[in-house]
Each structure stands twice: as C-alpha cells, then as structure tokens.
Amino acid sequence: MSQTNPASAESPRDPASQRPDPVESDIEDALDPGRFIPDETCFGFVDGLEAALATIGGLVATDPDRAATLYETFLAGCCEKAEEVDDSSGSFGMFAQSLISGWVTARQAAGACPQQTVARLLAWVDTDQYGFCYRLEHEIAPVLDEAGLTAYIDQIQARLTTAEQTYAASGESDRASRGARARWAEVLRALHTARGDLDAYVELAERTGLTTADCLAVANLLVTRDDAAQALSWVERGLALDAQLQHGSMAGYDLRKLKPQLLVGLGQGEQALDIAWAGYQQHPSQYSYDQLMAFVPEAERPTWHTRAIAAALDGERYLPSVIDLLLHTDETEHLASVAADASDTVLEGIGHHTAERVAAALEAARPDQAARIWRAQGMRILNPGKSKYYDAALRYFDQARRCYQQAGQSDRWQEVVDEVSTEHSRKKGFLARFGPIATRTTEAEPAPQPSFLDRARTRWTPADTGP
DSSP states (O other): OSOOOOOTTOOOOTTTTOOOHHHHHHHHHHHOTTOOGGGGHHHHHHHHHHHHHHHHHHTTTHHHHHHHHHHHHHHHHHHGGHHHBTTTSSSSHHHHHHHHHHHHHHHHHTTOOHHHHHHHHHHHHHHHHSSTTHHHHHGGGGOOOOOHHHHHHHHHHHHHHHHHHHHHHHHOOOOHHHHHHHHHHHHHHHHHHHHHHHHHHHHHHHOOOOOOHHHHHHHHHHHHHHHHHHHHHHHHHHHHTTSSSSSSSHHHHHHHHHHHHHHHHHHHHHHHHHHHHHHHHHOOOHHHHHHHHHSGGGHHHHHHHHHHHHHHSSOOOOOOHHHHHHHHTTTHHHHHHHHHSSSSHHHHHOOHHHHHHHHHHHHTTOOHHHHHHHHHHHHHHHHTTTTGGGGHHHHHHHHHHHHHHTOOHHHHHHHHHHHHHHTTTTTHHHHHHHHHHHOOOOOOOOOOOOOOOHHHHHSSSOOOOOO
C-alpha cells in the first residue's frame, strides 16, 4: 500500500465537531502501535483485530458511509502497523484483505459509484507494499454486486488491452510488458469465473494462452450448467495439455478426479471405475482409495477393498502413504506386517505424527511392533542429538519399555537400554533421566488422591487445640 493514508479523503470525523469517531480508539488499541508482534503471537494479535472489526461490520446495515470510512481507517492503520508485524503465517495479510472486502460491501450498501470504488481498489493494488492486495480479486469478486463486477471487469480489461499493445510492440523480450499482460489476464480470468461468463473466459484463455488450469475452470463452469458432455471434452483437452508438462500440475490432478465423476453422470460408471482403479494402482493412498471406492457398487466393496489393499502392499511403494492407507482402513494386521518387514532404520525415518498413530493402533494386538516404533522415534531424536526434544524421546522410550514388557520381550528392551547406554554414553544429562525408565519393571501405581470434598473438609475444619 502507499504510505499515504487511504482514509485521508474521508476522515471519520463529524465535520461540525471534529470529534473522533469512538470506534477509532478501539482500532488504535487493537493495533497496539509501537509494539512488535512476533510470528508466534500473530494469530492472537489478529484475533484482537477481529474483535474490533466486528463493531464496524455491525454498522454496515445502519450507517454504511460511516462503516466504509472506518474500514478505510482500519486499513490505513494496518499499513502503518505492517513494519511491526512478523506475518510469516499470513494471518495479518488475510485480515487486511477482509477489511478491503468489508469496505467494498459498505460502499455498495451506501450506493457509492462502482467505478470510483474499483478505481480506488486498483490504486491500492498499484501502491501495495505489503502484499495486502495479492490475488485480491479472489477475495473481492464474491462480494461485488453486478454493477461493481462490471466496473471491475471493464477497468481490468482496459489495463489488459494496454499491456497487450505494449507487449505486441516490444515483444517477448520485454519482461515488464509480458508480466503485466499475464497479471491482468489472470485477474480477468478470476472475474469471468466469478460472474460465470463462460464465453468471455474461453475467448480470453484462447487469446492469451490456454493452460491446464483454464481447462479445469471451463469444465467446472460447464458442470454448473449441467453440461457434462462438454465438461468432459474440456477435461480431456486439459489432460492432454498436462501430459506435456514435465511434472504435471495441480490442475491436472483435479482434472483426473473430475473425469470419472463426469463419466458417472453420463451413465458410464464402469469406465469411471476403470479410471479410478488405474489412478489408485499408480499412487495407492487413503485419498485415491476413497476416490476409488466412491465408484464401486456397495455390494462389491468388500471385494474391491481386498483387491485395493493387496495392490498397495504389492511391490515397492512409498511407505508413509501405505501406512496412512492402512490406518485409514483399520487394517491392523497388515499394518503390523509392514512394520515387521521394515528395518529399524526405515522406522526411524517415519515422521512422529504418523509413527505415533501407528504405534497406538498396534499396542493392543501387536505390542512387539508397537515397541519397535516407539523405540525408533526415541532414536530418531537421540541419534542426531536433538536435545530440545529429549523430553519427547524419554516419553517414547518409556512407551517402548511398556510395550516390550507387555509383549513378554524384556530381553529386547534390555538391548535398547544397552544400545542407548553404549552409543550415547557422553550424553550424561540424558542418561541420568533415562536411568529410571531403563530399570522400571512395572507401571507405577498412581498415589490415591483425596476427593474434592475430603480436601475441602481438611481445609475447613480447624486444627484440634485440645481440651
């Protein structure tokens, strides 16, 4: 944003009294000028801003002019505050975009000129220093009324035309004109999508360069018109474009998901199932499993489930995806077999989130394999010396000890103790805390705790002072 205060044209002051709007003090208190906001507290900071914003939102129905001015004041404050916020999470930027969206809503409620509203929006876009207006069209398009959307499209089309003329005159070597052309074409695509203007979208895409994402957008627009046959033709067109890319695209992934859904709508359920099965075989996972089973007749699901699990376990597969699938489908025995076939080194490579779920799932039926996974997680921290996570490593080793003992494999637990003591003998601080875990043979019984009322009576009854 420009450093010029965007609220300067419409100050939220009573012209007669020049008294500040009382909501201004809430805005300033929430922004807390002068205090730096680190990333770890940014979400909480934004929560406080949301509370102040709620008051302004309540004014849109009763006093939209005042609301619009306060939105602008708040946005100006955010621009001023931006240098004092570590917005690595992006939450502060998203809040700023919500202010712009609210400002548009208030301006429309007040009957403001849509051309002027859009012109001011684009002026903010042109001078944005903090990324508040990045892909702003996706935030704004859903709240624009028809007049506002028309004005937005007209002004973006004018900018695109200018960029295209410059691009045509300078050629592809001019990076600036090429970037401007691509930028305004992308904005216009989003606006045509929001309006549902299929013809305008197709004309723009074919003029500026059809992409896989364009084919997906057009197919989705056709779906909203219940034209599955035409949507399918655009899916095929998009998949052909995606096949030319070295690594494919997310749009290509979405097209592959959409294709069998369209086939079902066209009465080609068997072909849809074949496509879903081929996709699952290529990349077995909980997501491709769910996509597959969505096209399987209910009576055939047990058979297809067995077939799908067998395919996932056949050959070399990406272990985390297979594990997630087995967890998703409650295949505990297969999960235990996968763990048993994996080396300790492989188990140590599994992320803690997935490993904890696997170990918890196996503890009751296969405590021996659960123990290996808990042990691997402890070693995953201890081996590279991640001392800040030693508390977690100790918990993992204690879980391993418990599961080894539950499985009747105390000798295996002793091997772990010997390994830790030998390989990490120089980590004196860790070993001092590991010792009580290593020698524990039974679960410590929690000491009985007095009830709430027993504690209350003890505090209430005065001490015996004697006769």
